[in-house]
Each structure stands twice: as structure tokens, then as C-alpha cells.
Amino acid sequence: MTGGGSGREGGRALKTRVKTARKRSLASTLWLERQLNDPYVAQARREGYRSRAAYKLLEIDERYKVLKAGQRIVDLGAAPGGWSQVAAAKTGSRDGKGRVIAIDLLEMNAVEGVEFRRVDFHDADAPDRLRAWLGGLADGVLSDMAANATGHRKTDQLRIAGLVELAAEFASDVLAPGGFFLAKVLQGGA
Ligand SMILES: C[S@@+](CC[C@H](N)C(=O)[O-])C[C@H]1O[C@@H](n2cnc3c(N)ncnc32)[C@H](O)[C@@H]1O
Known part of the structure; x- marks a missing residue:
């Protein structure tokens, strides 16, 4: 260095x-x-967020105000946990008001107010299992899922778009009427 x-x-x-x-x-x-x-990486470290990604969700929520107290939220591709931290704070799940279920292929260290499940969301029974864990339907599904980056922007963009399409199907299986789906994609041709 x-x-x-x-x-x-x-x-x-x-x-x-x-x-x-x-x-x-x-x-x-x-x-x-x-x-x-990256100044956001330094800020996240100072402010106790697991990742710089937390600020993306905070900015989106400041603009669209989707996260509310008492909601049941599913966070797809949650590790290391920045979005889950934001969702837990906004829903009040840390005080037992809402629920946040975080899903990832990778292990994730515990986040207060967040129930973590190590699952591949592609699994055919993932929506059923999610509904069973929640004891019903979700109010919101978040997806910050990404496959390992290849460094080739167009390839990475297409792979994220593919994940988002499947995540939208997953969301339609688990969302309550009026629920929302919020996903990150990389900007690009497709
Ligand atoms: C950009 S990271 C998420 C960062 C996270 N939102 C945060 O704020 O800390 C993308 C995550 O998606 C997860 N992921 C990718 N494919 C997945 C799948 N099929 N099922 C579950 N998680 C997946 C990866 O393991 C990775 O941890």
C-alpha cells in the first residue's frame, strides 16, 4: 500500500x-x-454500520418513505447487514414492534432486532419457509443481492438484473396486498 x-x-x-x-x-x-x-466506508465504520450500503437504503427511504414502524420486512442478500440495521431501526423490530428477516447465502453476524436465516432464495421452498417464519405475509421485500463481481460491468449488470427478476417473483409470493418491493440494480444498457 x-x-x-x-x-x-x-x-x-x-x-x-x-x-x-x-x-x-x-x-x-x-x-x-x-x-x-471511499468516504462512505469510513463513515459507516464511524457510525457503526456494517456496510456503506446502509446509506443507499437511508437515502432511498428519506426520499420515498417506505419503511415504517411495525412492518414485517424481508431483506434478501442481507450480509454483512447494513440494510438490515436500517430496517431494524425504522421498523422498531429492536423494540419488538416489527420483524426483520434477513436472508443470505453467507453467514452473517447477529444484528439486534434481526432474525437471520442462511438460505439460497432460489430454493423452491424458500417462499413457503419465509411465510412460515413470519407466520403470514410480509409488508416489504428488500433486495440488495449481488453475485460475486466479475469486474466486467455489463456482465455484472446483467447478473444483478437476473437476480432482481427472480427476487420480484419471490416478493410476489410473500408480500401482503399493498406491500412493496425495493431492489438495487446496477445502471446499464439492460
Ligand atoms: C452487496 S451484498 C449485500 C449487502 C447488504 N445489503 C448490506 O447492506 O450489508 C450482496 C449479498 O447478496 C448475497 N446473495 C447473492 N445471491 C444470493 C442468493 N441466491 N440467495 C441469498 N443471498 C444471495 C451475497 O451472498 C451477498 O452477501
Whole structure:
């Protein structure tokens, strides 16, 4: 690693550069460099969010006001847990008002007010299991799902779009009338 961390010189931020390493792919090196220079990553660390993604959901919710106290929310692709933290705070699930069920292929450390299930949402019985866990239907389904990035933007964009289409089907199986589906896609041709 080179450079001066996130320090500033004469009002200009110094960029941290990461040297390529034999065991690290170029995509990983560039990801690491972006992480080290990303102000949202630093803010998330300071404010106790598991990921910078938390700010995306906070911004969307500030604009569209979808998350409300007492709702039952499903968070697809939840790990490491930034969106789940926001959903728990907004629904009041930490105080027993709503419910947040977080689903991911990967393990996730516990988040207060969030019930985590390690599941592939593609599983044919996933909607049935979700309804059983909730004891009914959900008020909102969130999806920040993404497959491992290839670094090829068009490919990654298509893969996320595919996940979102399936997530929308999942949502239509588990949402109560009037419920909402909110998903992240990468901007691109498709
Ligand atoms: C960008 S991360 C989510 C970040 C998270 N929203 C946050 O705020 O911390 C995308 C997640 O989607 C998960 N994912 C991808 N495919 C999945 C699938 N088929 N079922 C469940 N989770 C999946 C990945 O394991 C990964 O943890």
C-alpha cells in the first residue's frame, strides 16, 4: 500500500494506492483501493454500520418513505447487514414492534432486532419457509443481492438484473396486498 491514507494536503484528499500482489487479482486490488478511498466506508465504520450500503437504503427511504414502524420486512442478500440495521431501526423490530428477516447465502453476524436465516432464495421452498417464519405475509421485500463481481460491468449488470427478476417473483409470493418491493440494480444498457 502506498500514499498517505485518507489524509489531506492543502485541502486535497490524498489517495491511498494499493500495489498489485501476485496472489491478488486486479479486480480485488481495485476493490481494495476503492474501499480505502471511499468516504462512505469510513463513515459507516464511524457510525457503526456494517456496510456503506446502509446509506443507499437511508437515502432511498428519506426520499420515498417506505419503511415504517411495525412492518414485517424481508431483506434478501442481507450480509454483512447494513440494510438490515436500517430496517431494524425504522421498523422498531429492536423494540419488538416489527420483524426483520434477513436472508443470505453467507453467514452473517447477529444484528439486534434481526432474525437471520442462511438460505439460497432460489430454493423452491424458500417462499413457503419465509411465510412460515413470519407466520403470514410480509409488508416489504428488500433486495440488495449481488453475485460475486466479475469486474466486467455489463456482465455484472446483467447478473444483478437476473437476480432482481427472480427476487420480484419471490416478493410476489410473500408480500401482503399493498406491500412493496425495493431492489438495487446496477445502471446499464439492460
Ligand atoms: C452487496 S451484498 C449485500 C449487502 C447488504 N445489503 C448490506 O447492506 O450489508 C450482496 C449479498 O447478496 C448475497 N446473495 C447473492 N445471491 C444470493 C442468493 N441466491 N440467495 C441469498 N443471498 C444471495 C451475497 O451472498 C451477498 O452477501
